[in-house]
Amino acid sequence: MMKGHNRHTSPTSARTAFKKEIRDSIRGAASGFLFGIPLLYTMEVWWIGSYAEPLPMLIALFTNFVVVFLLIRTEGFRGTVDTTMRDTSIDSIQTLAIGFVCTALTLVLLRQIDLNTSINEAVGKIIYESVPFTLGVAVADSFLSGDRSRDTNTPKSSSSQSKTAEINATLADVGATSIGALFIAFTIAPTQEVPMLASAMTPPWLLATIAASLLISYGIVFVAGLTNQAKRYQQTGLFHRPITETFIAYIVSLLSGLLMLWFFHQLSFEDPWTVWLSHAIVLGLPASIGGAAGRIVV
Structure with a gap:
């Protein structure tokens, strides 16, 4: 009976978890844009990414991962702080992925990556430009999450007060x-x-x-x-x-x-x-x- 009950409630639970995952990802992307959009309008970073060699790119990527890992371990990417190294690692990888996707899409929109861009140049631009994006994603919950317990009800007022x-x-x-x-x-x-x-x-x-x-x-x-x-x-x-x-x-x-x-x-x-x-x-x-x-x- 217990197994049958779990099978019956699993789809609802899965949908709830999926919706929460989407909400967390959107909140992280929004925070990433707030932190990262100014750097995407900096041609010096475009040039650094264009001519970066594989080893410096790997070092930059590893450094970014370590910083994001520490931020998530301290602040938490979601509503709760991760308690295990595995959870923190998974959320760190997801944070980097969100930052990379947002950065890549914006660079395509700004015509800094197109079909003529080499793979090495595109990857270099994405890695260097995504640093503030990923930091913004990592602190999205602690820095920008709203207080949902706040009472948003407002008292009724007269017509003139309402107009004012x-x-x-x-x-x-x-x-x-x-x-x-x-x-x-x-x-x-x-x-x-x-x-x-x-x-x-x-x-x-x-x-x-x-x-x-x-x-x-x-x-x-x-x-x-x-x-x-x-x-x-x-x-x-x-x-x-x-x-x-x-x-x-x-x-x-x-x-x-x-x-x-x-x-x-x-x-x-x-x-x-x-x-x-x-x-x-x-x-x-x-x-x-x-x-x-x-x-x-x-």
Whole structure:
């Protein structure tokens, strides 16, 4: 009877475990993007990865694994700290895998890895660029996990108070998005990476970059289970729906990025609108990630 009962409940238990695994992986990827996206816009790291020899790459990979192993052993990749060396090793390998996949996909999107890239160059870029990604994944739970025990119920208020609250909430979200976007864009906009990447972007790749920006920022705020996620679902004002918030926040991030590009003389009013658009979309990827980070901490 006990064996039959276990067989009957196993599919449900397996589905629950699978959902938790997916949630942990998404949270880790979101944290990885928050930590790693600025380095992906650094051409010096592209060059280091392009010309790295196998031995330095193995040393870098081993060093990264050791650091990730120690972080997971101390902080825990998931909701609980691993208690055995085997569990820590498995989670360390999974952390590296998440970092490698996110890094590789972003480098493909930025046209730094394509079909003409050699295997050695691609592997070198992924290994060196993935270091902050994997560190972000390793500390995802301890650093960014939300407090799910928090009481998110709010008292009822009058119509005028509700209207004022909606306006204040909208302004707070716009401000938080702008601050987060400017924080990231400020470090990238003065560099030559943005015009270099924008010049290589064709319309299909620009559309793919927009889609990736929206998807990643949506995942950070509404899927990954990061700080204040439950509160985000109860938000009022223009940002009260996840899809609406994601699109409006992306527009705010684009404008913030354009402001930084103009501020650092990367764009001028004599440039055609297509140049402004391509530069904005390229910088909009890290800016939207910064904007998402700004909203989850308010």
